[in-house]
Amino acid sequence: MSISEESSATRGAGEGGSEGILLSLRGISKTFGPVRALAEVDLDVPAGSVTALVGDNGAGKSSLIKTIAGLWRPDAGEIRWEGREVHLHGPKDAEALGITTIYQDLALCENLDIVQNMFLGHELTRRGVLDEPPMEIRARETLRDLNVVTVRSIRQPVASLSGGQRQSVAVAKAVMSNAKLVIMDEPTAALGVAQTTMVLELIKKLASHGVAVIVISHNLNDVFEVADRIAVLYLGRLVVEGPASQFDRQRAVEYMTTGAVGRAA
Secondary structure (H helix, E strand, O other): OOHHHHHHHHHHOOOOOOOOEEEEEEEEEEEEOOEEEEEEEEEEEEOOOEEEEEOOOOOOHHHHHHHHOOOOOOOEEEEEEOOEEEOOOOHHHHHHHOEEEEOOOOOOOOOOEHHHHHOOOOOOEEOOEEOHHHHHHHHHHHHHHOOOOOOOOOOOEHHHOOHHHHHHHHHHHHHHOOOOEEEEEOOOOOOOHHHHHHHHHHHHHHHHOOOEEEEEOOOHHHHHHHOOEEEEEEOOEEEEEEEHHHOOHHHHHHHHHHOOOOOOO
C-alpha cells in the first residue's frame, strides 16, 4: 500500500463522515518565499478527542497550529469550523470561535496571582471596581472541575507555581473562556515525572468535558498515553492520520523521519 493510499484509508477509519468533526482542514498550503511550510494538508479534528500532531523539526507543526490559531493566513485551502467555512484574519477571530492556543511559554504573568491570570483581559467589575469574590469562586470551581488539587491557594503568585501547575492555570483559563478546541504546544517539555502525569491527566479531563485537544509533542510516550488520534507531518505534508490504536512507536518514528513506513501495516 502506498503512502497516499494508506493515508486515505487511515483517515477514513473511525471518522463516521463529517459527524462530530469540530475542525476540518482541506488543502491547506503555506509558503514563505521559496520555502513551502505546508503542502495541501487535510486534517479532521473531532470534538471531545485528543489529536496528537507529531513530526520532526521543520515538519510544519508550528506553521499548522499558527494557521489554525489565526496568526497566519493560508495561501490556499479551506478551514471549516463546525461544518461551515471560516476565514481567520487574526487570533481574535480564532478565539471568538472557541480556539485557544497554549504555547510553551504559557503567556502567564508571573507577578500576578492565579485568579488575576485566569481573568486577565476579562476581569469582572462592579461599579467600576474589580469584583473579586465572583472571580475567586469561578476560578476555584474551574480548577476543581479539572481536578487540579495541588495548588495551595488561588491567590498565590504564578511565579511560585511548578511547571505542571502553570500548565493547569493556562488550561483552566482556556476552559473558563469556553474554548471548544485547545491547542497545546509541547505541554510536558522540561517537566518531571509527577508534573507530566498531572498535565496528561488534565488533557484527558479536557477531552472528557467535550473539548477537542490538539497536542504537539516530541515525546511519543506522552502521545500514546493521551492521544485518540495521531497525525504525522513530514516536510509540510500530512503523510498519515488515524486512530492511535493503528500505530506503534516504531511505525510513528518511521513516518516522522522518512515520511513512509518500511514494513507492512
